[in-house]
Amino acid sequence: MPLVTVSNVTKEYTSGEETIRPLDGVSLSIEEGDYASLMGASGSGKSTLLNLIAGIDRVTSGEIFVAGTDITKLSRGKLADWRAANIGYVFQTHNLIPVLTAYENVELPLLLLPLSAAERRKRVEIALEAVDLTSRASHYPRQMSGGQEQRVGIARAIVSNPTVIVADEPTGSLDDETTEQILQLLTRVNSELGMTLLMVTHDADAGARAKRQIRLERGRLVENGKVTSTANLRTA
Ligand code: ADP
Ligand code: MG
Numbered sequence: 001m002p003l004v005t006v007s008n009v010t011k012e013y014t015s016g017e018e019t020i021r022p023l024d025g026v027s028l029s030i031e032e033g034d035y036a037s038l039m040g041a042s043g044s045g046k047s048t049l050l051n052l053i054a055g056i057d058r059v060t061s062g063e064i065f066v067a068g069t070d071i072t073k074l075s076r077g078k079l080a081d082w083r084a085a086n087i088g089y090v091f092q093t094h095n096l097i098p099v100l101t102a103y104e105n106v107e108l109p110l111l112l113l114p115l116s117a118a119e120r121r122k123r124v125e126i127a128l129e130a131v132d133l134t135s136r137a138s139h140y141p142r143q144m145s146g147g148q149e150q151r152v153g154i155a156r157a158i159v160s161n162p163t164v165i166v167a168d169e170p171t172g173s174l175d176d177e178t179t180e181q182i183l184q185l186l187t188r189v190n191s192e193l194g195m196t197l198l199m200v201t202h203d204a205d206a207g208a209r210a211k212r213q214i215r216l217e218r219g220r221l222v223e224n225g226k227v228t229s230t231a232n233l234r235t236a
Helices: 046-053 074-084 101-111 116-129 145-159 176-191
Strands: 002-017 018-030 034-042 061-066 089-090 164-168 196-200 212-217 220-223
Touching: 018 046, 018 074, 018 101, 018 220, 034 046, 034 176, 046 061, 046 164, 046 196, 074 089, 074 212, 089 145, 089 212, 101 116, 101 145, 116 145, 145 164
Parallel strands: 034 196, 034 212, 089 164, 164 196
Antiparallel strands: 002 018, 002 061, 212 220
8 A cells, every 4th residue: 555645635725706726636646665756837736735745734625545544534633643743844944943953953843742851862863863963963053054954954854753754845945056965865865764755846857856756737747747637726
């Protein structure tokens, strides 16, 4: 069974009289250990789909199974607990908390889980080591470069050993050299740590680094040039 199964998912947003439907019957599966990139033009629904899989947003209809749990059936409270245990999220801008050190930023998601202080320390140290920032543990975000901050952001995403890592334009605000570092790190997170990754990007070069490319194109989900589902941007 795939690790993630998106089944006939529709998402509508209504404001006033207007309803838009960025996702209309989207189906997708992601196997454990996969590294998939989700590409498409601005406004094509990439972030919407990512946030539905991450349990941040709710579907209008359809089902999303992650490791056997249909997350569309969870209450809001249960979904928050599920997310803390199962999703690592890498943001475009790292979203680090400025008054916390690198160590404390990485530890933050672990405070939502039932772990001892010793277990938390061990996991934070492993995550900082994985992104090669052990020597920066006591530094604050303002004392780090953009690339280092994003590496802390990746450490924070992997520290809980989540079921899936989702990344929304993780290189969107970085220069070319730093982008290359972060893409190499994401590849290692997949190949060496064995983590399953879904990365949204509008950058074709970045997307090509994943093992598999999926595209939302004029509202349709396309893989390897083949339309795999119906999805559209039309006004409903
Ligand atoms: P992408 O990430 O591909 O740029 P999004 O998923 O952010 O696209 O957005 C897809 C469409 O849904 C856009 O038309 C956007 O304006 C709309 N949209 C996204 N989030 C919301 C929201 N919370 N409320 C209303 N419309 C939204
Ligand atoms: Mg987006």
